[in-house]
Amino acid sequence: MGRVSVDLYPLQTGTRLEDVESFGKFLGGSPTNVAVAAARHGDRTAVITRTGQDPFGRFIHRKLGEYGVDDRFVTGVPGLPTPLAFCEIFPPDDFPLYFYRHPKAPDLEIRPDELDLDAIADARIFWATVTGLSQEPSREATLTALAAHPGTTVLDLDWRPMFWESPDEAKDLVARALEHTTVAVGNLEECEVAVGEREPHAAARALLDRGVSIAIVKQGPRGTLAASADGIVEVPPTPVEVVNGLGAGDAFGGALCHGLLHGWDLERIVRFAGAAGAIVASRLACADAMPDSGEVERLLAATGPSAETGPPAETDDKESTV
Numbered sequence: 397m398g399r400v401s402v403d404l405y406p407l408q409t410g411t412r413l414e415d416v417e418s419f420g421k422f423l424g425g426s427p428t429n430v431a432v433a434a435a436r437h438g439d440r441t442a443v444i445t446r447t448g449q450d451p452f453g454r455f456i457h458r459k460l461g462e463y464g465v466d467d468r469f470v471t472g473v474p475g476l477p478t479p480l481a482f483c484e485i486f487p488p489d490d491f492p493l494y495f496y497r498h499p500k501a502p503d504l505e506i507r508p509d510e511l512d513l514d515a516i517a518d519a520r521i522f523w524a525t526v527t528g529l530s531q532e533p534s535r536e537a538t539l540t541a542l543a544a545h546p547g548t549t550v551l552d553l554d555w556r557p558m559f560w561e562s563p564d565e566a567k568d569l570v571a572r573a574l575e576h577t578t579v580a581v582g583n584l585e586e587c588e589v590a591v592g593e594r595e596p597h598a599a600a601r602a603l604l605d606r607g608v609s610i611a612i613v614k615q616g617p618r619g620t621l622a623a624s625a626d627g628i629v630e631v632p633p634t635p636v637e638v639v640n641g642l643g644a645g646d647a648f649g650g651a652l653c654h655g656l657l658h659g660w661d662l663e664r665i666v667r668f669a670g671a672a673g674a675i676v677a678s679r680l681a682c683a684d685a686m687p688d689s690g691e692v693e694r695l696l697a698a699t700g701p702s703a704e705t706g707p708p709a710e711t712d713d714k715e716s717t718v
C-alpha cells in the first residue's frame with residue numbers, strides 16, 4: 397500500500413537533468429515496485445494506491461496487468477495528475493530523485509473509509525511505507541490498514557525528506573506505525589529517522605525494542621544486517637556493476653516477502669533478497685528491472701563466496717532531492 401509513479405529515468409548516465417536528451421518511461425513508486433518484485437517470484441500480489449485519471453494512470457494499470465499485480469484497489473482521483481519521478485544517474489552511489497507530485501499526489505488521497513479491510517486482513521503479508529504517513533488521509537488509512545492486519549506486516553522505513561516538514565514529524569508517526577508492525581526494514585538514514593540510530597547493530601536493536609519480530613538494516617553496497625529473537629545475520633553484498641542503485645531496496649522487499657511466505661530462515665531470506673537488490677542496482681529501471689527467482693539463484697551460485705571480499709566504506713548512496 398502506498399505510492400505509485402511513472403518513472404522517467406535518463407537514458408544518459410552521468411548527465412545532469414538539464415542536459416539529458418531522452419528518458420525511459422517505467423512503472424515506479426516504492427511499494428508498487430515491491431508488489432511487482434514479489435509477483436516476479438511467483439507470488440500473488442495486489443497494490444492499494446491511487447492515480448490521476450489521465451494517460452499516465454492508464455499506463456500504470458496496463459503495466460500492473462502485464463506484471464500480474466492485481467489492480468482492483470487502484471482507483472482514480474479526479475483533478476489530480478498521476479505523479480512523475482525523475483532521477484539523475486551518477487554511479488556508483490549518487491542518484492538524486494526529483495518528484496513531481498503537485499498539487500498533491502493521488503496516492504496520498506487513499507482514504508480509510510474506502511479500504512477493503514477484509515481483503516487486507518486476508519493477505520498473508522501487508523506492506524506499507526513511511527511516505528504513506530506523510531499526509532492525510534493516507535496517514536490514517538495506512539495506520540488503519542496496519543492495525544487491521546492480524547499477521548505479518550512489513551513497514552518500509554522509506555524516508556523521502558521532501559515529503560515532510562521535519563524528521564521529527566515522521567519519527568512520531570513511525571512510532572505509531574511500528575506498534576502494528578512485525579517486520580521493519582530500512583537503510584541507515586531511514587533507521588536514524590525512525591529510531592535515532594544509524595549504526596546497524598544499534599538500529600536493529602532499537603527496532604526490536606519497539607516490538608518488531610524482525611529488523612532489517614539495508615546498507616546498499618555494504619550488504620545487510622538482520623536481527624530477530626534468534627540472533628543476528630550479516631550478509632555481505634553480492635558484487636555487481638552498479639548502473640542505478642534506485643529500486644534495489646524494492647527488489648529486496650519483494651524478495652523478502654517471497655522468503656517470508658515460504659517460511660525460509662532469516663539468513664536465506666537476506667542472502668536471496670540482497671542478491672535481488674544487487675541485480676536491480678545493476679540496471680536502469682526499478683519495477684521493470686525486477687528479477688525472477690531463477691535469476692537471483694543463478695547470481696548467487698555464480699558469485700558465491702567471492703562476495704565475502706568485504707564491503708567498501710559507507711557512502712551516502714541514496715541522496716534525494718526535490
Ligand SMILES: Nc1ncnc2c1ncn2[C@@H]1O[C@H](COP(=O)(O)OP(=O)(O)OP(=O)(O)O)[C@@H](O)[C@H]1O
Pocket residue numbers: 582583613614615616617618619620633634635636638641642643644645646647648669670671672673674677713714
Ligand atoms: N551496489 C550494490 N551492490 C551490491 N548489493 C547492493 C547494492 N546496492 C544495493 N544492494 C543490495 O540491495 C539491498 C537494498 O539496497 P539499498 O540498501 O540501496 O536499499 P534502499 O536504500 O532502500 O534503496 P532504494 O530506496 O533506492 O530502493 C542492500 O541491502 C544490498 O543487499
Ligand SMILES: O=C(O)C[C@@H](O)[C@H](O)C(=O)CO
Pocket residue numbers: 399401403423424425426427429481482493556642643644645646682683
Ligand atoms: O518512489 C520513489 O521513491 C522513487 C521512484 O522513482 C522509484 O520507482 C522507487 O520507488 C525507488 O525506490
